[in-house]
Amino acid sequence: MIAPGSDVTVKSWAELQSALFDHSWDDKINRFRSSYVYRGTWSHTFDLSTSIMRIGSRYDKLEPHLLRNFRKYAHGQPSPGDSTWNWLAVAQHHGLPTRLLDWTYSPYVALHFATENLDEYDKDGCVWCVNYVKSRDYLPAPLKHALQDEGSNVFTPEMLEPVSPSFKALKSFQEDDFVVFLEPPSLDARIVHQYALFSMMSDVRAELSCWLSKHPDLYFRVIIPKELKWEIRDKLDQANITERVLFPGLQGLSQWLKRHYTHD
Secondary structure, rough: OOOOOOOEEOOHHHHHHHHHOOOOEOOOOOOEEEEEEEEEEEOOOOOOOHHHHHHHOOHHHHHHHHHHHHHHHHOOOOOOOOHHHHHHHHHOOOOOOOOEEEEEEOOOHHHHHHOOOOOOOOOOOOEEEEEHHHHHHHOHHHHHHHHHHHOOEEEEEEHHHHHHOOOOHHOOOOOOOOEEEEEEOOOOHHHHHEEEEEEEEOOOOOOHHHHOOOOHHEEEEEEEEEHHHHHHHHHHHHHHHHHHHHHOHHHHHHHHHHHHOOOO
């Protein structure tokens, strides 16, 4: 078993499968049902900072203005609901800088994102593995109760809205930072095919990898040596984990064909 809070460097496809799946047995139901979510990056040096952190030093002050203006100018576009959390998910999905981070329930989808960029095959990649079920232990009581009442491990915007309708409300529950996992509405086939969900810190200034370092029981990382990337990429393609599937449409098809026919 992999020690919590550790990095494990795999040396083969078989070791990679073991690292990503051996923790998925659930004694309560006698089934392989993982309590982890995954995020693949093409460099193991990347932290879990969010896109909004990269727009400048005043990002925490700008967050509500960004979302307010997104809602204003997106008027007339299809929206799954009027809550802050629905709009935040829509904004993230369409590229607005937000406090959200993309995750997936699928280790193979995470591996795709760790190996999709052929220009970065000179760097070791990484898959972050976070126990989203156990992360509930660090939630404030009102949010814990909301999940318990629904019998759920993660929030949807509809579940979160009644107990916490705003950024300020989320931060007000407790002084200590915490992470919320949020399943987005099925905005399009991309969300569905990528088996996607988001993480969100209670404070926009909090960075998830720093928070996880204080709670090592919640995560580990699988390091993918650069020498292994081509084998992983080819086997993912054989398993149909490609841009054509994960990004349905002509753009995804074009990205897949470009990469598939690129050779040294």
